[in-house]
Amino acid sequence: MSTNGFGNISIMTRSMAWLIVCFLVLPITIVFAVSVTDKHYLSLPEQGISFQYYEKLFTSGPWMTSILQSFVIACASTVAAVLLGTLCAIGCWRLGNRASDFVRMLMLVPIMVPTIVYALGIYQFWIDLRLLDSYTGLIIAHIVTGLPYVVITVSTALAGFDPRLEQASLSLGASIGQTLRLVIIPNIKPGVISGAIFAFIHSWDELVLALFIAGRAVFTLPRRMWDGINESLDPTMAAVAAVLIAITVSLLCTDAYTRSRRA
Amino acid sequence: MAGLEISNVTKKYANFRAVDDVSISIKRGEFLTLLGPSGSGKTTLLMMIAGFVQADRGDLTLNGQTITHLPPEARNLGMVFQGYALFPHLSVFDNVAFPLKVRKQSREEIATKVRAALDLVQLTALADRLPRQLSGGQQQRVALARALVFQPHLLLLDEPLSALDKKLRAELQDELKRLHRKVGLGFIYVTHDQEEALSMSDRIAVMRSGKIVEHGTPTDLYERPNTAFVADFIGKSNFVSGSVVEHRDGGFVFSGGGVRFVQRTKGPAPAIGAGVSIALRPEKIGVLRSGETAENELAGTLTEWNYLGSEFRLVVDAGPFGSFSVSVPTWQSDLAPEIGAAMKLGWSAAAGMVVAQD
Structure with missing residues (x-):
């Protein structure tokens, strides 16, 4: 007897499902094909497969600088967003009142407001603060826009956390700091990790903010890809895209793995 | 301390x-x-x-x-x-x-x-x-x-x-x-x-x-x-209330629903005319056989009974006094309960507990 609920699905439904999967995934696979082209422009490989553009990517100074810059910015903004977002979510959870609901809502503003509007605002603001085209400027912007992901995932994890565990910890003599470190964080770790992964991905392929507030000294990977597409149809772009997709997929797999371990 | x-x-x-x-x-x-x-x-x-x-x-x-x-x-x-x-x-x-x-x-x-x-x-x-x-x-x-x-x-x-x-x-x-x-x-x-x-x-x-x-x-x-x-709340109790009509040595008599009851007290008895409530544990109430008497008696009809091995638990409808819960140890009873049967309940003057009404 099939109990998983998938045993009795008709062939029609099954083929529809695969059709949708193809619709979602196939365009992405084109990138991989293009990235190994033997031509000098963006195209599918004809005579044979060539890894020249991967070689070009990893030996080219500008591309490597951009990858490094993006990586540093993504790491720094992830660490800060996770720290602040987790503390905010825990704080709201502990208060558990109307004000904390409001704060949680407020935290979602960066993903509710169109990025371009947000970017414009930050741009204006950064002029006065002299933060344009600086690591700090972009990192702060990415912290702010990455926060919602952390607040959402950590709040979700906390919804399943028994508040009596916190009381138990306090009654056993642990300070609030110790309770946070030894009881709360270990029990909501999957949520924190998910939040970190989403915050990282967010910063790693964020373009709009990078376009507005950075340009010369700071030139992130998505920014360089954007310029590359606008200026030339260099297949190196496809190689970069392939690398980006590989990194994102592996991060999402890590996320799925940590979630499954919690269950 | x-x-x-x-x-x-x-x-x-x-x-x-x-x-x-x-x-x-x-x-x-x-x-x-x-x-x-x-x-x-x-x-x-x-x-x-x-x-x-x-x-x-x-x-x-x-x-x-x-x-x-x-x-x-x-x-x-x-x-x-x-x-x-x-x-x-x-x-x-x-x-x-x-x-x-x-x-x-x-x-x-x-x-x-x-x-x-x-x-x-x-x-x-x-x-x-x-x-x-x-x-x-x-x-x-x-x-x-x-x-x-x-x-x-x-x-x-x-x-x-x-x-x-x-x-x-x-x-x-x-x-x-x-x-x-x-x-x-x-x-x-x-x-x-x-x-x-x-x-x-x-x-x-x-x-x-x-x-x-x-x-x-x-x-x-x-x-x-x-x-x-x-x-x-602690254990189960039946309640009988009435007003004090007479003082006796070491107790008092009160009357409720047209029946007189005697109750022993350790402390001073309530004033004549005062309302009293008596709580009675189910195990302190007995079923009287014909000819048997007790200091306090009340007639009723059996409405329900449960056999629990060590005891019978009876519910007796005592008219204006409401339902009484009575438990009788099975070993000392030749009880053959029958629903609807007339019963006489009895308890001693020391069995009741005077409680404040709330």
Whole structure:
């Protein structure tokens, strides 16, 4: 007897499902094909497969600088967003009142407001603060826009956390700091990790903010890809895209793995 | 004074007084039970003692030191939570070691104390397991070991047995009593189960609507309750009320529903004309055979009966006096109950308990 609920699905439904999967995934696979082209422009490989553009990517100074810059910015903004977002979510959870609901809502503003509007605002603001085209400027912007992901995932994890565990910890003599470190964080770790992964991905392929507030000294990977597409149809772009997709997929797999371990 | 002194504490939520001007003390080594129906304020009172709820008014004094405004982590009170609240990510050993670790004790000291605590609850063999790999009874014991390992001033228990089945509950009750004698700490035990309270406590405080209605030893409360509420909440009671018509030596006569009853009292009898209520335990009422008489008699009809092995439990409709619950030991009875049969109930003048009406 099939109990998983998938045993009795008709062939029609099954083929529809695969059709949708193809619709979602196939365009992405084109990138991989293009990235190994033997031509000098963006195209599918004809005579044979060539890894020249991967070689070009990893030996080219500008591309490597951009990858490094993006990586540093993504790491720094992830660490800060996770720290602040987790503390905010825990704080709201502990208060558990109307004000904390409001704060949680407020935290979602960066993903509710169109990025371009947000970017414009930050741009204006950064002029006065002299933060344009600086690591700090972009990192702060990415912290702010990455926060919602952390607040959402950590709040979700906390919804399943028994508040009596916190009381138990306090009654056993642990300070609030110790309770946070030894009881709360270990029990909501999957949520924190998910939040970190989403915050990282967010910063790693964020373009709009990078376009507005950075340009010369700071030139992130998505920014360089954007310029590359606008200026030339260099297949190196496809190689970069392939690398980006590989990194994102592996991060999402890590996320799925940590979630499954919690269950 | 060694022990906990609770003086005039009050906790209000909006217009609702969860705990209303409660005063009680517990001596070192005493087993005090806070008993009451749900919503009576017993858990709120316990949470105030633990420090999770702040009193609006009143004071808590522990071993002579005021702790009213100390945070929970500074009170050094052990607590066993409803559902145990074991840390799911830590092994049994690490759960029990937790209070010692946060007190920065040395590794050797922790190992010795945790082993001793696990020995105390007979769980040494399961030290490496995770809480979810244990049965309910075992989790309960881990929670006890964890709450005792750091030598707290008092142990607070919030309905610790409510999640267990009846048989296991009886077993753990005995174990808790044994543990209490062994560690010599004051225990404050919250429950809504009156049998549990009777069998375990040195003293019971019965709570209702945020107040302590009565407190005393289990025998005090069962045999000499002062209020109708306690007479009915601890054990079961039938009530007969009327007004006093005559004083007699060592008692009085009252009349209700056209019947005269005699009642013995230890203290002064209520004034002539005053209304009285008498509580009667089901086991103190007998079924009179034809020709038999008793100091107090009441006629009725049998409406229901249950055979419980050791006793018959009868429900007798006594007309204007309402339904009476009567239990008769099966060994001393040749009773062949038949629904609808006329019955004469009887009890002695010493059987009733004079209670305040509420």
